[in-house]
Amino acid sequence: MAHTQFLYDPFTEFDRLFDDAFTSRFRPDSDEARPTTIRPKMDLIETKDNQVVARFELPGIAQGEVNVEVHNDRLTISGEKKTETGEGRFAVRERSFGRFARTLQLPEGTKPGQIQANMKEGILRVAFPKAPPEQETKTIPIEGPPPDKGKGSKK
Numbered sequence: 001m002a003h004t005q006f007l008y009d010p011f012t013e014f015d016r017l018f019d020d021a022f023t024s025r026f027r028p029d030s031d032e033a034r035p036t037t038i039r040p041k042m043d044l045i046e047t048k049d050n051q052v053v054a055r056f057e058l059p060g061i062a063q064g065e066v067n068v069e070v071h072n073d074r075l076t077i078s079g080e081k082k083t084e085t086g087e088g089r090f091a092v093r094e095r096s097f098g099r100f101a102r103t104l105q106l107p108e109g110t111k112p113g114q115i116q117a118n119m120k121e122g123i124l125r126v127a128f129p130k131a132p133p134e135q136e137t138k139t140i141p142i143e144g145p146p147p148d149k150g151k152g153s154k155k
Helices: 011-026
Strands: 036-038 042-046 051-057 066-071 074-081 098-105 116-120 123-129
Touching: 066 123, 074 123
Parallel strands: 036 098
Antiparallel strands: 042 051, 051 123, 066 074, 074 098, 116 123
């Protein structure tokens, strides 16, 4: 299986953990509904038919509240999960709400017509072609004289 080097940013999860830790610690205790940033969980799958499928968990978000955009070979999923208000004061509030956005780097030259998106039961599925063989990582041999094995070594 070919290595896919363009899809996942390892710092995304670190940023989410950092935001969660400091947002909850320094958020004032009040009834004000302050929107926070949500980071939807995502799975990336390479299929046998040369596709990459990104699945995003978006529970409680309607399809019309989700945007899927492509710009400069970057796929951005964004939207906002709105909070319910007017039922009274919260005794416990664990459900998250607010704006969200996730961006994936697409293989160079991916056309918007090659991207398919559908949403069912809170899961957004976006499929696009994976990198063609000419874009995969290749090892380049270093040319030059072979290293001297006898010079500089003392026995």
